[in-house]
Amino acid sequence: MSLHMSNEVEKLKKMLLSLCSQVEKQLWLAVNSIKERNIEMAQEVIDTDSEIDQNEVDIEEECLKILALYQPVAIDLRFIVTALKINNDLERIGDLAVNIAEHSEFLSRHDPVTVPFDFDLMAEKSKAMLRKGIEALVNMDNELAAKVCAMDDEVDAINKEMYDLVKQSILARPANIEGLIHLLSVSRHLERIADHATNIAEDVIYMVEGKIIRHKTENYG
Numbered sequence: 001m002s003l004h005m006s007n008e009v010e011k012l013k014k015m016l017l018s019l020c021s022q023v024e025k026q027l028w029l030a031v032n033s034i035k036e037r038n039i040e041m042a043q044e045v046i047d048t049d050s051e052i053d054q055n056e057v058d059i060e061e062e063c064l065k066i067l068a069l070y071q072p073v074a075i076d077l078r079f080i081v082t083a084l085k086i087n088n089d090l091e092r093i094g095d096l097a098v099n100i101a102e103h104s105e106f107l108s109r110h111d112p113v114t115v116p117f118d119f120d121l122m123a124e125k126s127k128a129m130l131r132k133g134i135e136a137l138v139n140m141d142n143e144l145a146a147k148v149c150a151m152d153d154e155v156d157a158i159n160k161e162m163y164d165l166v167k168q169s170i171l172a173r174p175a176n177i178e179g180l181i182h183l184l185s186v187s188r189h190l191e192r193i194a195d196h197a198t199n200i201a202e203d204v205i206y207m208v209e210g211k212i213i214r215h216k217t218e219n220y221g
Contacts (some may be wrong), residue, residue: 001189009079010063016083017169019055020134023090023097026052027130027193030100031123034186037108041200045101049094056091060084074206082207086137089196089203093130096189103182103189119186124157125151126190129197135188136201142208148201149213155194 026045033041063084066072072080107113129151135147166184170177202214 002070005066005072005076006196008062008066008070009076012066012080013061014053014058015062016087017134017138018057019052019087019090020137022048022052023094024127024130026094027127030097030104031127033101033104034107035120035123037104037112039105039108042101042104042108045097045174049098052091052094056087056094059087063087075210076206078210082203085203086200088197091154093193093196096193099189100186103186106182107179110179113176113183118158119183122155122162122187122190125158126156126160126194126197127157129194130200132195133200133204136204138206140204143202145201145208149198152194152198155191159187159191177190 026048028042030045033037034046063080066080081151129148132144132148132151135141136148166180168186171179173180199214205211205213
């Protein structure tokens, strides 16, 4: 790798890790705004989204510039391809955090709606998947990435349980239907965040090993 290309790749890595940090903070704020019924936290997530969108565009432009100028090969090419894909997943996680924050604003302005569902567990698992996916990226750790992929089934199961519990609650307490639907949407957004964290982990495995394991995660390892 030439010195110029090496410098550009290092710059790209810093940009990508900065976006990782921003998105992780957005998710933390969104989840805690629900738990604490904190409208200010939710609004901060919404207000910061445009900054994340711009950073996603900047990273994509940087990737395309490196591809055009240096025509990388082997692991360098895999890193650029991975950066492009992870960049998109991070932006989508940011959007989902905004969606959660918007539901949080509604829920915070209305009487609490309870459902026998462990929101904290699902939120913590989704956040852990994102955090570990980022850690796997930083350390190029394919074993940790594989563990992230395995965690996705747990979040899927909790989301299914949430759906069933909300359906029962709507039948039992139809007056709470609006709040319950907001909670169900939050559950779905957390499940989608876990999916994007899985995508990041799969892309880390591709970067390290050159293997495309998408749709084959259950057989990986």
